[in-house]
Amino acid sequence: MITEEKIQIALNSIRPFLQRDGGDVEFVSIENKIVKVRLVGACETCSMQASTLKAGIEEAIKNAIPEIEAVEPV
Numbered sequence: 379m380i381t382e383e384k385i386q387i388a389l390n391s392i393r394p395f396l397q398r399d400g401g402d403v404e405f406v407s408i409e410n411k412i413v414k415v416r417l418v419g420a421c422e423t424c425s426m427q428a429s430t431l432k433a434g435i436e437e438a439i440k441n442a443i444p445e446i447e448a449v450e451p452v
Contacts, residue, residue, distance in 0.1 A: 389405060389415075
């Protein structure tokens with residue numbers, strides 16, 4: 379079962395790396411196995427935002443919750 383708690387645990391695993399560079403990620407919602415997140419701080423304007431989202435955040439969430447199909451920014 380996909381729960382916000384599981385998503386938060388997955389986000390917490392990647393959060394220290396984002397915070398080290400002055401950024402962070404916030405969980406917004408989950409709709410039809412797609413997690414919506416908001417990048418904040420330095421992550422909002424970073425040129426590597428797309429890579430961070432797919433290779434970092436999405437990978438962490440999918441590893442923890444294989445049912446998730448995608449992670450999208452809002």
